[in-house]
Amino acid sequence: MARASSVKDVAALAGVSLGTVSNVLNRPDRVSPGTRGKVEQAMRDLGFVRNESARQLRAGHSRMLAYVLLDARNPFFTDVAEGAERAAEAADLSLFLCHSDNRASREGDYLAHLVEQRVQGILVTPVDPHASVLGDVRRNGTPLVIVDRTRDDDEFCSVAVDDVLGGRLAVEHLLEQGHTRVAFIGGPATIGQVRDRLEGARQAWAESGLPDDQLVVVPTEGLTVVEGRSAGERVMGIGRKRRPTAAFCANDLLALGLLQQLSTAGSTVPGDLAIVGYDDIEYASAAAVPLTSVRQPRQELGRRATELVLDEADNPDHRHEQVVFTPELVARRSTLG
Amino acid sequence: MARASSVKDVAALAGVSLGTVSNVLNRPDRVSPGTRGKVEQAMRDLGFVRNESARQLRAGHSRMLAYVLLDARNPFFTDVAEGAERAAEAADLSLFLCHSDNRASREGDYLAHLVEQRVQGILVTPVDPHASVLGDVRRNGTPLVIVDRTRDDDEFCSVAVDDVLGGRLAVEHLLEQGHTRVAFIGGPATIGQVRDRLEGARQAWAESGLPDDQLVVVPTEGLTVVEGRSAGERVMGIGRKRRPTAAFCANDLLALGLLQQLSTAGSTVPGDLAIVGYDDIEYASAAAVPLTSVRQPRQELGRRATELVLDEADNPDHRHEQVVFTPELVARRSTLG
DNA sequence: TTGTATGCGTTATCAC
């Protein structure tokens, strides 16, 4: 494979000047049909492909968007990515996914590379939304939007969902179903989401007037199926009288693990324990017992984040905006007996 | 945000020439500690970031690798990606994920963009391994390796797993467990994988001497949880006497759906139906009944594919290679009573 | 050790 051919090669073969080739590429109307034909033929003959690096160098920025995400295995993030992908497509940009796998170092490497690449914009669900690395990106002139996380300042655009409200919705639903002992399953508390959902749960609980200690917090070390199973053992290990009759899980993976654990142990859902999940991922409705869950507008998150990052890139009057979406409870068999 | 600063700006501020700045960047040993200090300080002051486009233009190729994958929601592919990611990291390259979502048009758009971007190499699990678009990439000088698919020629490097053997392993295991009526669940037959796994199943069946019609093919329209549930209804709808006592599913998602359907309907696994899945994704071992499955060396696939694409990029004597890995059966409760 | 000059491929401006 010889060196790829350039506009110069095309020009030589077509017997025209380099400028004309460029015109065929970028303003075909300015060039006569005859020469255009010759040029296009030459391009085909040589298998000419634009060199995007050179284009970018000239233009000052690339036609790429990137989404740096925490966990490619979590359908929540891939759904967000799908929304972003569609918005990117509509703007004639390509969206690339970068998997940080929850590691700050990898996240940092990707962000650095993307800034060097002069991408149009970056969406990121960061390991730590307050890490200075995000500020560095901005300082270097690359628009950046925080997805599914928030900061307590307004230095960045962000899109997120009201997790406190989500927590309220879940617990209010369980209260309506007559439960008076409820477990909150989730952790670690370092994750803002987990804290907010618990906070919402507590607010709803306080308003119910039930004793505080009947809302039991069962901590987990992560938001995974395996952790859900382990939490299930702990919940069902509580003595009959003090055992919760319902559980609100900080995400659906936990809820699925919990469901599996109960099913393995011969307990029934919602008979022995009602379950509410969070995220409403596809597996939630397809579970053995379809799962009640708090739905977030996932694709919408990605779409809006993309719009914001493009506004930051294109609009000189851009103002940072913190968008907060409203979650919605989807009731299914796991709480409806 | 003003225009990003360039080596020229750094040189001006540091009071040295542009070449010296470049040397600080690329051969720091060639420059005296004193001037190096000045230059580095200037870089910090200006927030200088290399322009990767310009670097690429100069170098002729980028420091990017890409994996164009079919389905970001399938853990199989994200595991492959993880293996590729690690190999890329070791070579000091960045791996970007492109989600074609099983759409040929999106796959084509991504491939075109990557070629224009002059990426170092592309890994792809294509919608159609024989589509001409793959040949176009190669013709344009970008190394490309096919992942988890094969072609019947040797125009490309590829890495795959021996699915015929995988099918044999699954059915041989069920035969050993004493089953004499088995369902193969999977489809559509347009997917090479599905065909190969069925082929392997048939080979093992033929060698067992059991009547052909006791290996029942239950077709599905895709390899998803939902399809698995639907297949479950059909299998259990078969009259008692002719009903299979075991099912071999073309992937784990189908198997999980099947498992859920049985559990919902009050049937037991493996009592009423033993189940073998394929892929051994994380959810397989974490399922309500841990799933027997055929494991593929997923990360290894990604790692090897990356090595091959880098060899194609760097080694003038590169020869295309079709690597075929050997699958392995992992027996768990879903077949072991 | 440091500085100068050239070219990578593209686009856009300006003559012709």
Added chain:
DNA sequence: GTGATAACGCATACAA
């Protein structure tokens, strides 16, 4: 309608 030319930012060969 077409052609010559400069510029984008960087890396390198070579000169000082």
